[in-house]
Structures are given as C-alpha cells and as structure tokens.
Amino acid sequence: MSYIIKGHQHDWEIVIGLEIHAQVISNSKLFSGSATAFGSDPNTQVSLIDAAMPGMLPVINKHCIAQAVKTGLGLNAKINMYSVFERKNYFYADLPQGYQITQFLHPIVIEGLLTIDMEDGSTREIGIERLHMEQDAGKSIHDKDPRRTFIDLNRAGVCLMEIVSHPAMHSPEEAGAYVRKVRSIVRYLETCDGNMEEGSMRADVNVSVRPVGDTKLWTRTETKNVNSVRFMMQAIEFEAQRQVEVWETGGEVKQQTRLFDPDSGETRSMRSKEEAHDYRYFPCPDLLPIELTQSYVDDIKATMPELPDAKKHRLMSDNGLSAYDADVLVAEREVADYFEIVAKGRDAKVAANWVISNLFGALKGSEKEILESPVSAENLGKLLDLLADDTISGRIAKDVFEIMFATGQDPAAIVEEKGLKQITDTGAIEAAVDQAISENPEQADEVRAGNGKAIGWFVGQVMQKTQGKANPQAVNKWLRDKLGE
Amino acid sequence: MPPVASRLISLFRKWSIKMTKLNELTIADARDALAKGDLSAVELTTSCIQAMDGAQDLNAFITETPELSLERAAQSDARIANKESRGALEGIPIAVKDLYCTEGVLTTAASHILDGFVPPYESTVTENLRNAGSVMTGKTNLDEFAMGSANVTSHYGPVKNPWKLDDGKDRVPGGSSGGSAAAVAAHLSLGAIGTDTGGSIRQPASFCGIVGMKPTYGRCSRWGTVAFASSLDQAGPMTKTVRDAAIMLQGMAGHDVKDSTSVPMAVPDFEAAITGDVRGLKVGIPKEYVIDGALEEISAIWKKGAEMLRDAGAEIIDITLPHTKYALPAYYIIAPAEASSNLSRYDGVRYGLRVEGDSLDEMYANTRCEGFGDEVKRRILIGTYVLSAGYYDAYYVKAQQVRSRIAEDFNTAFQDVDVILTPTAPSTAFAIGEKMDDPIVMYMNDVFTVPASMAGLPCISVPGGLGEDGLPLGLHLISKPFDEQTLFRAADVLERQANFTAQPKGWEINR
Numbered sequence: 001m002s003y004i005i006k007g008h009q010h011d012w013e014i015v016i017g018l019e020i021h022a023q024v025i026s027n028s029k030l031f032s033g034s035a036t037a038f039g040s041d042p043n044t045q046v047s048l049i050d051a052a053m054p055g056m057l058p059v060i061n062k063h064c065i066a067q068a069v070k071t072g073l074g075l076n077a078k079i080n081m082y083s084v085f086e087r088k089n090y091f092y093a094d095l096p097q098g099y100q101i102t103q104f105l106h107p108i109v110i111e112g113l114l115t116i117d118m119e120d121g122s123t124r125e126i127g128i129e130r131l132h133m134e135q136d137a138g139k140s141i142h143d144k145d146p147r148r149t150f151i152d153l154n155r156a157g158v159c160l161m162e163i164v165s166h167p168a169m170h171s172p173e174e175a176g177a178y179v180r181k182v183r184s185i186v187r188y189l190e191t192c193d194g195n196m197e198e199g200s201m202r203a204d205v206n207v208s209v210r211p212v213g214d215t216k217l218w219t220r221t222e223t224k225n226v227n228s229v230r231f232m233m234q235a236i237e238f239e240a241q242r243q244v245e246v247w248e249t250g251g252e253v254k255q256q257t258r259l260f261d262p263d264s265g266e267t268r269s270m271r272s273k274e275e276a277h278d279y280r281y282f283p284c285p286d287l288l289p290i291e292l293t294q295s296y297v298d299d300i301k302a303t304m305p306e307l308p309d310a311k312k313h314r315l316m317s318d319n320g321l322s323a324y325d326a327d328v329l330v331a332e333r334e335v336a337d338y339f340e341i342v343a344k345g346r347d348a349k350v351a352a353n354w355v356i357s358n359l360f361g362a363l364k365g366s367e368k369e370i371l372e373s374p375v376s377a378e379n380l381g382k383l384l385d386l387l388a389d390d391t392i393s394g395r396i397a398k399d400v401f402e403i404m405f406a407t408g409q410d411p412a413a414i415v416e417e418k419g420l421k422q423i424t425d426t427g428a429i430e431a432a433v434d435q436a437i438s439e440n441p442e443q444a445d446e447v448r449a450g451n452g453k454a455i456g457w458f459v460g461q462v463m464q465k466t467q468g469k470a471n472p473q474a475v476n477k478w479l480r481d482k483l484g485e
Numbered sequence: 486m487p488p489v490a491s492r493l494i495s496l497f498r499k500w501s502i503k504m505t506k507l508n509e510l511t512i513a514d515a516r517d518a519l520a521k522g523d524l525s526a527v528e529l530t531t532s533c534i535q536a537m538d539g540a541q542d543l544n545a546f547i548t549e550t551p552e553l554s555l556e557r558a559a560q561s562d563a564r565i566a567n568k569e570s571r572g573a574l575e576g577i578p579i580a581v582k583d584l585y586c587t588e589g590v591l592t593t594a595a596s597h598i599l600d601g602f603v604p605p606y607e608s609t610v611t612e613n614l615r616n617a618g619s620v621m622t623g624k625t626n627l628d629e630f631a632m633g634s635a636n637v638t639s640h641y642g643p644v645k646n647p648w649k650l651d652d653g654k655d656r657v658p659g660g661s662s663g664g665s666a667a668a669v670a671a672h673l674s675l676g677a678i679g680t681d682t683g684g685s686i687r688q689p690a691s692f693c694g695i696v697g698m699k700p701t702y703g704r705c706s707r708w709g710t711v712a713f714a715s716s717l718d719q720a721g722p723m724t725k726t727v728r729d730a731a732i733m734l735q736g737m738a739g740h741d742v743k744d745s746t747s748v749p750m751a752v753p754d755f756e757a758a759i760t761g762d763v764r765g766l767k768v769g770i771p772k773e774y775v776i777d778g779a780l781e782e783i784s785a786i787w788k789k790g791a792e793m794l795r796d797a798g799a800e801i802i803d804i805t806l807p808h809t810k811y812a813l814p815a816y817y818i819i820a821p822a823e824a825s826s827n828l829s830r831y832d833g834v835r836y837g838l839r840v841e842g843d844s845l846d847e848m849y850a851n852t853r854c855e856g857f858g859d860e861v862k863r864r865i866l867i868g869t870y871v872l873s874a875g876y877y878d879a880y881y882v883k884a885q886q887v888r889s890r891i892a893e894d895f896n897t898a899f900q901d902v903d904v905i906l907t908p909t910a911p912s913t914a915f916a917i918g919e920k921m922d923d924p925i926v927m928y929m930n931d932v933f934t935v936p937a938s939m940a941g942l943p944c945i946s947v948p949g950g951l952g953e954d955g956l957p958l959g960l961h962l963i964s965k966p967f968d969e970q971t972l973f974r975a976a977d978v979l980e981r982q983a984n985f986t987a988q989p990k991g992w993e994i995n996r
Contacts, residue, residue, distance in 0.1 A: 048606060052830040054599070055586050055608060055709040057744050087826050089872070093845055098829020149845070151834070280872035282881060285715035285823055287745050 003171030005240060007248045010211035014240045015220070016175045017167035020182055021160045022192035023136070023200035024067045030135045030159035031058030031101065038198050042141075042152035050157040052096035057286050060085075064159040065290060067191040068108050068133050069300050071161055074185045074307055075128055077112030079297050083290045085133075088279040094138035094151050102134030102162075104281045108290065114165075114185075115309055116177040121323040126178055127166040136160050161192070167206065167217060172233035179203060179229050180331065184308050188333045196227050203232055205260075207239045209247070219253045223267050226260050235260040239267050311336055319348035328356055334370045341377035346384050354380060358398070362405045374408040375401070383411040391421055395468055421469065426478075429462070429470050433478040436461040447483045455479055507532035508672045512577050512729040515675055519565060519576045526565070526576030526620060529675075530558035533578040533622050537673045543645045543992065545658075545667040547583045548591050549623035554578065557620045564618065573756075574736045575618030580668040580677035583624035584631055585611045585720075586709040590621075594711045595629045595639035598856030599837045608709025609741045610678065610720045617736035622674045625664030629858045630828065631685055631713040634930035636663025637917060638860040646693060646914045647671040647989035648956050656914040656956070659689030659930070665723045666693040670989055676724040676733050680710060682717045683816050684910075684934025687946035690723055691909035691959025694948045694987065696980070697723045698730040701967045702941030703748035705734075706741030712827040714820035715746075717938050727947060727977040731755035734969065750967060758970030759977045764798030766975060769902035773809035774933060780912060782952045787908045790949050790960040793982035794906065794975070802902050806894040811887045812936040817928055818871050818884035819939075824861075825868025831856060863924060892940040899965045904975045907933050909946040909959030937963045945976045948985035957987065 005012040029036060032049035049056045072079050084106040087099040112128030138156035142149050163182060169175045183201060186192035194201050208220035223239060226232045243253045257276070258267040283289075306314075308330040315326040329339045329352060343351035359380065363373060383404065387397045392415055403414050415421055436458055437444045446454045455476075462475045507529050510518070518524040534551045561576035586592045586604035593599045611621065628638040635657035636644040644663040646656040647670050658667040662679030666689035669677050679686040681699035690697025698721045705720040712718060722733035735756065740749045770791055775784065791801050833839035833852030840851035857865070871880035898905065911932055920926045937944040943966070946959035960979060964972035 051835055053586075053604065053606070053836070054592070054594070054602070054711045054830070055604075055707070057708050059743060059745055089826050089829060091829065091832060091846075091849055093832075093834050096830060096835060098832060099826055278874050280826070280869065280874075280877075282822060282826070282872055282877070285746075286712075 003173070004212060005209065005244050007244050009248055012209045012240070012244045013212045013214075014170055014236065015167045015208045015210065015217060016169040016171075016236060017206040017220075018165045018169070018175060018178060019204040019206070020163040020165075020179065021202045021204070022071075022163060022182070022186055022194070024064050024133075024159040024161055025190055025192060026061060026063050026067060026159055028061055028063075029157040030061050030064050030133065032157055034157065036158050038200070040154055042150070042154060045154040046156065050096065050153055052098070058101060058284070060287060060290070061159065064133060065108070065292075066300055067159075068131065068161055069292070069297060070189050070304065071163075071186055071191045072109030072112065072131050073297070073301055073304060074189045074191075075109070075112035075114060075131065075163070075182075077109045077128060077131065079292065080106060080108055080110060081292045081294070082106060083108040083132075085284045085287045085290075086281045087284045088134075088281055090277045090279060092137065092140075093149060094140045094153070094156065096138070096153065096156060100135055100137065101284050101287070103132035106289070107132035114178065114181055116174060116181050117312075117323075117327045118173065118177055121327070124174065126168050126174075129164045129166055131161055131163045134160050134162060167208070167220075172236040175205070175236055176229045176233050179232060181308070184331050184333070188305055188307050196229070199227060202227055205232055205235055205239070207236055207243070208253070209240050209243045219255050221253065221256055221258050221267075223258045223260050224270065231260060231262050234265045235267055238265060242267070305333075308333075308336070315348070319343065319352075321348060321352050325352045325356060332370065338370055338373070338377045342381045342384065344381070346381060346388070350384060350387075351381075354384065354401075358401055362401075366405075374406070375404045376408075379404060379411055386411055386415060390471065391415065393468065393470075393472060395463075395472075399468075426474060429466070429474045430478050432462050432465045432470065433458075433475065433482055436465065437482055444483060455483065458483075506536075506672070508536045508578075508675070510675060511725050512574070512675045512732050513726065515577055516573050516575075516732070520570070522565075526558035526561035527555060529576060530554050530578050530620050530622070533674050536671070537622065540647075540671050540673055540992070543647060543667050543671060543673075544642050545625055545644055545664040545671070545673060546580070546623040547593055547595065547626050547639075547641045547664070550590055550621060551623075553590070554620050554622050557615075561618055561620060571616065571618035572736070573617070573732045574614065577619045577676065578622045578674045579614060579619045579733070580622050580625045580665055580674040581611055582627055582662050582665050582677070582679050584627060584680050584711045584713075585624075585678065586711065587611055587621065587624065590624065592624065592711070593641070594631070595627045595641055596831075596856065596858070596861065597640045597838060598831045598852070600856075602837050604709075606709060609706035609743065610710065610737050612709075613739060614678070614733075614736050619736065622668075625662070625668055625677060627664055628661035628685075629861050630711065630824070631661040631680055631682060631718075632824070632860050632864055633660040634684070634688055634927055635915070635917070635920065636660040636689070637921065638858050640858060643917050645917070645992070647992040648692075648694065648914060649989070649992055650955060654916040657692065657917050659692035659910070659914065661685040661689075662697070662723060663689050666690055666695060666697065669693070669695045669723050669725060671992060676722060676729055678733070678737065679721055679723045680713075681719055681721050681934075681938065682713050682820060683938045684931040686721045686723060687934045687944065687959065687961060688910045688930055690946040691948075691957065691961075692914040694957030694985065694989065695723060695725060696727055696730050696945065696947055696976070697721065697959075698734065698945040698972075698976075699938070699943065700734060700738060700969055701748075701943045703746055704738045704752075704943070704967070704969070706739070706744040706747045708741055708743040708747075712823075714823040715827060716823060717816075717820060727945070727973060727980045728756060728759055730945065730976075731759060731973045748967070753970055755969055755973055758973050760974055761978060761981070762798070763794060763975055763978045766794070766799040766904065766971070767902040768794050768799045768801050768975070769804035769898055769905040770801060771804050771806045771809065771898070771905060771907060773806050774907045776911065776932065780952075782913075782958065783908045783911060786949045786952070786958045786960065787906070790906055790979060790983075793979060797978045797982055799975070799978075804898045804902060804905065806891075806898060806936065808887060808890040808894050809936050812891050812939050813928065813932050815884040815887035815891075816931070816935045816939060817867070818880050819888065821864040821868035822872050822881050822884075823868070825865045825872065828857075828861070828865060860924075888939050891936055895937075895940045895942060895963075903964065903968075903971050905963040907961045907963070909933060909961040913952040913954055913956035913958055933961055942966060943969045943972050945972055947976050947980050947983065949979075949983050950985060951987060957985070
C-alpha cells in the first residue's frame with residue numbers, strides 16, 4: 001500500500017508526523033480547582049489562578065497525572081518516574097500567565113508504539129515519541145465586535161495531553177487510521193472523550209515530501225487547527241501536493257506553520273520559521289518535579305480495561321471473527337461493549353453480522369449513536385435466540401428487528417403479539433405446498449422438466465401463503481419431494 | 486496585699502507604660518501589657534497611626550489603612566475582653582510590605598503597572614497574621630517588584646532612612662523592603678513583614694538598625710505574594726528585637742496546600758528556642774566573606790560579632806565556602822530569568838494599567854513600557870536574554886549548577902558548625918542618589934546575603950553596632966535548613982551582647 005504523488009521529475013513520498021492534543025477527562029483543571037465542562041457561559045469557570053492574578057500559584061491536579069500515566073500505558077509506552085513541568089513563554093491575550101506550563105525536556109511518557117488498522121485489514125506499527133502534559137490556553141473571540149477581541153478563559157488551564165508521533169506515516173489514510181486508533185484508545189481508557197468537534201481532540205500535522213527512495217527528511221510544514229479526521233486527510237493531501245509543486249518548479253519548501261481552512265480545503269501560511277517564537281523554556285519554579293513510584297504505576301495498570309488491540313485478537317482467535325469485523329466492532333468501546341453482550345453465549349459470527357449490518361444500518365439511517373440505540377443489546381441477543389431455536393425465520397427476524405428499532409419492544413413480545421412464530425408443523429407446510437402446486441400446474445411442470453430456478457419461485461408462493469412463517473428448509477424439502485426434483 | 490495597694494500598683498504600671506510612647510514598645514512587651522489589660526489594642530494602634538502621621542516625610546507607606554486598623558484593633562480588644570485572644574500577636578500593629586495581596590486594599594508592588602489593583606483575596610501570610618490577631622497598619626513602600634537594594638526604584642518615590650547624619654543628606658533604607666525597615670526603625674509599627682529574595686529583608690534591616698529575618702525557603706507560603714523570583718522569594722519578619730522576630734514568624738509560617746513549594750512540616754515554638762545560652766554552639770566564620778575593597782569597619786564589626794559569641798561560650802571555627810564568589814553572578818542570572826517570566830502576566834489585559842495601542846502587540850508594548858520602571862525593565866531584559874535559545878545552557882543551566890555547588894558548600898560546612906556568622910551588608914546606608922550610575926555597584930549590596938538565599942537557608946540580620954559614620958551595621962547569622970530555632974537562639978545572644986540601643990534621630994524634624 002503505497003501512496004505516491006507522481007511528479008514530472010520524481011515520484012514523491014509523503015512523510016507525516018502528528019501531534020495530537022487530547023483534553024484530559026477531569027472534573028477540574030490541571031493546576032486549579034475550576035470546572036472544565038464544555039459549553040458553559042464565557043468566563044464562568046475561571047479561578048484566580050486561571051486568570052493569573054498576582055501571587056497565584058499552580059498546584060498539580062493528581063487525577064490528571066493518573067490519566068496521563070494511564071494513557072501512556074495504553075499507548076504501550078514507557079512511563080518516566082521523573083518528569084518536570086516547564087514554562088513556555090509567549091505573549092497572547094488568551095494566555096493569562098504569559099507562559100504555558102507544559103513539559104519539555106522531561107515528559108511523563110516516552111517511547112510508545114501504536115498498531116494502526118488499515119481498511120484492507122492489514123496493520124502497521126507507528127512509533128510514538130512522547131506524551132506530555134500541558135495546560136490549554138483560553139479562547140480569543142474575534143468576530144463579536146469589529147474592533148475588539150473578547151477573551152473566554154473557561155478553557156484556560158484545562159489539562160491536555162500532547163501525543164507526538166514519529167514522522168512515520170506515509171499516506172493520508174495512515175494518518176487517519178492513527179488518529180482513529182489514538183481516539184479509540186483514549187476513549188476506552190476514559191482519559192479523553194475524543195470529541196473533535198468540541199475541540200477536546202485536535203491535531204497538528206507535520207508534512208514533508210521526498211523523492212521515493214530518499215531516506216532523509218526534507219523540510220516540513222506544520223498545519224494547525226485541524227479538527228476532524230477528514231479535514232486532516234484533506235490538509236495532508238493539499239499540503240503534500242503543494243510541496244511537490246514547489247520543489248518541482250525549482251522552489252524550496254519553507255519551514256513554517258500553516259493553518260487549515262476547512263472551507264477551501266487548503267492550508268495557508270501563518271508564520272515562518274524566522275517569525276517563530278523563542279519560547280525560553282525553563283523549569284517552572286512554582287512546581288516540584290513529578291516523582292512516581294513503580295507501585296503507583298502498577299496500581300494504575302491494574303485498573304486498565306481490555307484495549308482494542310487485545311479485544312480484536314480475542315474476537316478473532318476465540319470467536320473466529322474476521323480481522324475486518326473485529327476492527328469494526330472494537331473501534332468504539334461502546335460498540336464493543338454492546339457486541340459482547342449480544343455475543344455472550346451465542347454464535348459470535350451471527351452476532352457480529354447482526355450488529356454490523358442490521359444494527360449499524362438502522363442507526364445510520366436514523367442518525368443515532370450506539371448508546372441511543374432503541375434496540376438494547378439484551379433484546380438483540382433475545383432476537384438471536386429466537387432465530388437460533390427456530391422460533392422465527394431469518395426473514396421474520398428482520399421484520400421483528402425493524403419493529404424493535406421503531407418501538408424498543410422485547411422481541412418475544414412482538415413475535416407473540418403479531419403471531420410471527422415459525423410454522424414447523426410439517427402437515428401445515430405440506431398442505432400449503434400441495435395447494436401451491438395445484439394452483440400453478442404450468443410452473444410445476446417447468447420444475448419437473450428440470451428448471452431449478454422455478455423452485456425458488458414456489459418457495460416464495462408457499463411463504464406468501466404462510467405469511468412468511470413457514471420454516472424455509474421444510475418448505476424446500478416438501479417442494480423437492482413433491483416435484484420429484 | 487490590700488486591694489487599695491494592688492490597684493495603686495496597677496495604676497502605676499499603666500501610667501509608666503504610657504510614659505513611654507506605646508508605638509515604641511516591642512511586640513513582646515506590648516503582648517504582655519495587652520494580656521494584662523494595661524493597654525488596649527486601640528490605644529496601641531492609635532499611637533502607631535499618630536507616629537505614621539508624623540513620619541510622612543519618610544515615605545515609608547504607599548497606602549495607610551488607619552480606619553481598617555482601628556476597626557481590627559477594636560475587634561482585638563473585644564476578643565481580649567471576651568477571653569478569646571488569638572495569641573501572641575493579638576492586637577499588635579504590623580506593617581505589610583506592599584508586595585502581599587491584601588483583600589480590599591490597594592496592592593501595588595510599588596509599580597505603575599498595578600495601578601488601581603485591589604485584590605479580592607488575602608495572601609496566606611497576611612491571612613495567617615490576621616488569624617493570629619495582628620492589626621495591619623498599612624502597605625509599606627518597596628523597590629518596584631522588590632527589585633532593588635535601596636528602595637529607590639519605587640513608582641511611589643524613594644523611602645528615606647530615619648537614620649540621619651549632620652550632612653543634610655537623606656539616606657536610603659536599603660531594599661527592597663525599605664518601607665518596612667524604615668517603619669520599624671521609626672516606630673511606626675511594632676513590626677513589619679518583608680520579603681527576601683537575595684537580601685531584601687536583611688540588608689535594609691542592617692541599614693536601619695533593626696532585626697530582619699528570612700526563614701528557610703518553604704517555611705512560609707508564597708501564595709498571594711506578588712512573585713519576583715519564585716525559587717528564592719520568602720516572607721519574613723522585620724522587628725525591633727530577635728524575640729519579636731520569633732513571635733512574628735510563629736504567626737506567619739506554616740504549610741499551605743496552595744503553594745507546592747511550602748513544606749509540610751510542623752512549625753516549632755520559635756520563642757521557646759530563645760534560651761540565652763549558646764555555650765558549646767559552633768559558629769563558622771567563612772574565609773571567603775573577606776572581600777577585596779571591603780571597608781575596614783565591616784571586618785571590624787564582623788570580628789566583634791565573633792568575639793561576642795565566643796564571650797558567651799560559643800566556639801568559633803574557621804570554615805570555607807569555596808563557591809561563594811560565584812553566588813552573586815549566578816543569582817543575577819536566576820532571579821531575572823524567573824522574574825522575566827513571572828512579570829509576563831502584567832500585560833494590560835486583565836487588571837492594572839493598560840495603555841492602548843493599534844494592535845495587541847502595540848498595547849503590550851505601550852503598557853509595559855510605561856508601566857515598568859528602568860530597573861524592572863533591565864531585569865526582564867537580562868532574564869529574557871539568559872533564557873534565550875543558544876544562551877540558556879551557558880547562563881541559566883550553568884547558574885543552576887553553581888547554585889547546587891553553593892548548597893553543597895553549606896551542607897559540608899554545617900557538618901562542622903551550627904551557625905555561620907558573616908556581615909550583612911558591605912556598607913552602611915548610603916545617600917539617596919548614590920550608586921545609581923552603575924547597576925553592578927548596586928547589586929554588590931547583596932554580596933553577603935545572596936549565598937544563603939541561593940541555598941534556601943534561614944538567616945537573620947541583627948544590629949551589631951555603628952559604623953565609623955555613626956550609621957548602623959548588621960551582623961548576619963545563617964543556620965541549617967529548618968533550624969530557625971538555633972538561629973533565633975544565637976541571634977538573641979548576639980543581640981544581648983551587642984546591646985545596640987542607638988536610635989535614629991533627626992528625622993522627626995521634617996514632620
């Protein structure tokens with residue numbers, strides 16, 4: 001699977017590195033007791049510390065540390081027992097302290113490894129350089145007034161994890177799969193809600209290109225403000241194409257920070273390397289270094305849920321699911337949980353099929369998320385039981401499912417109420433078969449003459465007469481007996 | 486004793502207390518008089534307010550709070566009457582350096598950039614003092630953002646040292662806690678709180694002939710105190726006596742969960758440590774504190790200090806602190822580096838001064854150009870420079886290494902001695918306007934106080950005597966981390982031996 005941009009002079013390869021900013025799930029901010037709820041009225045979740053009043057001091061929120069450690073473990077990374085918060089100094093109106101407290105030389109997590117799952121079922125491993133903790137800035141609102149900018153500090157000081165990959169991805173699809181996988185893991189761990197629309201997960205995209213075969217890294221650009229996987233893939237495509245054109249027309253790609261514009265699908269220059277800030281990092285003297293113990297890390301490890309990769313392998317080896325089905329089912333923790341309830345003590349392949357085709361189809365059609373599904377996992381399981389013990393046929397099951405989806409009712413109740421129980425009484429089926437044959441002598445002759453297709457037509461006739469309740473195998477058997485096929 | 490006689494004695498005692506001006510009492514004496522009912526907090530506070538009225542020329546205060554202090558004094562009297570006294574500091578008037586945020590009272594850090602800033606919160610140290618019953622008399626003047634050694638960089642004008650000579654010149658009180666030092670020396674309050682980053686309590690104490698004490702870094706919370714250099718800043722008492730300093734520190738210190746660098750340790754009884762006995766105490770005399778070009782009188786007073794302690798039964802031991810000479814340059818890298826970052830929040834966006842501009846950057850530039858004075862700008866520039874890419878390792882990282890060596894020097898020395906004795910400052914108070922041309926000359930004021938600051942050690946300046954010019958000179962004691970008890974014990978003996986009774990005179994002429 002290679003993604004190559006054909007140029008006039010070379011075939012070009014893309015090199016992508018991602019910095020994901022994931023907002024930590026925590027009731028209060030990284031260094032203050034302020035609340036973190038999204039969508040509150042502006043400046044209602046701001047403490048004296050967040051507003052950087054004189055003499056205010058940060059105090060580390062231990063829950064955020066635990067969340068970062070948990071995420072590090074989920075990314076198969078090394079937890080640093082010693083890490084340090086530093087100050088990154090720059091001026092901006094929504095950065096009240098005039099510096100961001102972040103980790104620089106000594107991040108809390110390093111050297112992770114993530115397995116990404118491609119559309120074709122193949123996997124790739126992407127190295128993670130580091131995960132560090134930092135505080136978010138506030139929000140500048142420029143469009144409320146022609147002259148003035150408004151500042152909302154609700155977000156200021158909220159804990160972010162910055163997850164930095166190696167420049168190890170080579171196509172927009174890989175980058176997309178990487179982000180989806182990180183999102184999946186943090187959601188399993190409940191360390192970040194992964195909501196890109198609300199900005200609780202954002203990505204900065206580092207892109208460079210180089211002629212196929214070259215091994216050194218060419219000049220890269222960093223594109224900020226990418227808030228969906230689709231936009232990110234668009235931004236990569238645009239940026240790679242742009243860079244190839246620059247190189248091939250004799251130009252030189254400049255190291256710069258660019259902004260993605262979702263309306264045009266293009267990136268544009270924000271600032272060049274020359275205009276880049278000198279952040280003057282130094283250890284924050286208001287905070288002590290974070291020193292962890294192995295037993296602290298082990299305790300967190302003990303609380304970790306089964307993660308998507310492990311779950312996927314279990315579903316494949318224990319339940320015989322295909323890699324594709326397993327990927328689809330484990331990507332979202334809620335889906336996986338749902339599926340596991342449906343599949344418990346039942347045929348996993350049938351369960352997977354029902355969840356993936358029927359349930360997903362219905363959810364998509366009604367624009368609902370899995371947690372909003374009118375059909376509970378327990379009820380879907382009961383439906384599969386009715387199918388398995390031949391109480392209903394597969395066709396009837398689909399009808400029952402539709403009713404369940406519309407009403408949320410219990411499948412057994414629906415079957416009972418609507419009289420949908422499968423007819424397994426062979427006498428009744430034989431009578432219906434006889435009736436169908438006698439009413440359609442010409443078609444019967446065709447079958448007898450060896451036209452195998454016509455037997456399907458007879459099955460339909462019999463099913464019609466039984467309102468679909470006849471056991472299809474029994475119908476087939478009787479037709480073949482009677483028509484001497 | 487017959488009741489009549491007892492009443493007569495009581496009346497006489499009240500009369501004799503009121504013969505001395507109340508504002509001239511020590512905290513310890515005022516405490517005892519308040520407890521006995523010989524004196525009310527309102528009387529004591531009124532006396533201080535009157536003294537402040539007569540001392541306007543010193544410019545010791547940026548904000549005086551007479552109504553507030555009388556209100557709090559009356560509350561103290563009520564508590565004492567109801568036998569609900571909060572302890573040693575109940576009803577004691579204390580001046581507060583205007584670096585501490587005080588709820589509802591203008592807080593300026595002596596900077597134009599904090600114009601009109603009235604905090605809706607109270608710093609932990611001043612809160613502790615309030616909870617101990619003390620009465621704030623006002624906010625004292627200081628060098629802008631505590632950056633200076635002469636209290637000449639204040640936006641509110643220089644503070645005058647109450648000590649005067651016959652030459653007609655006004656002298657600096659030292660800095661940065663110059664207003665607090667002058668207020669105590671001129672008996673405008675019974676005690677004051679200062680802050681000390683590289684000597685800002687001890688050097689002005691030396692210049693003004695009072696006691697100035699900096700506890701171990703982490704002993705007092707920094708929460709709510711305007712930050713200069715976070716890894717060095719520490720609150721401390723400025724008083725007339727060592728005992729008073731012990732009493733005051735008791736009311737200031739304690740672990741604070743709001744300051745991660747405050748230490749979760751119990752606060753011992755400091756006053757109880759003052760036993761008057763230093764027999765067998767080992768006092769180190771570091772040879773590196775003999776500096777080239779130092780005045781003869783500095784060596785003389787230092788020598789005299791050692792002799793006084795020896796006479797009291799202490800053992801004098803020569804020690805070495807080999808990295809001392811690197812302390813001052815390293816300090817003037819680390820402190821400005823932290824300051825350059827700490828002062829970034831004064832940007833005109835949320836509080837204090839804003840000078841408009843056509844863009845955000847221009848507003849920043851206008852605000853900070855107008856809002857900060859020259860010394861503050863100088864330190865921001867130095868700090869920004871030493872943290873810059875390409876210079877960070879050569880300056881900041883190296884300075885931190887020096888800092889570690891200095892701390893190791895002290896650790897080694899404290900294996901052999903209990904306290905270390907040095908001079909506090911390299912000179913007596915100089916005239917306002919002197920040493921202003923060359924910042925390095927001004928920075929030299931901190932040469933003896935900075936090493937202990939770099940190591941975070943507790944230290945104290947005690948008046949040792951008068952220099953040849955008749956102005957006070959301090960002696961400086963340093964002890965092991967969190968061993969303030971030994972420090973107070975030694976300082977008290979030194980104070981007794983020195984018997985420093987001289988008082989500033991002449992300043993009241995200008996009232």
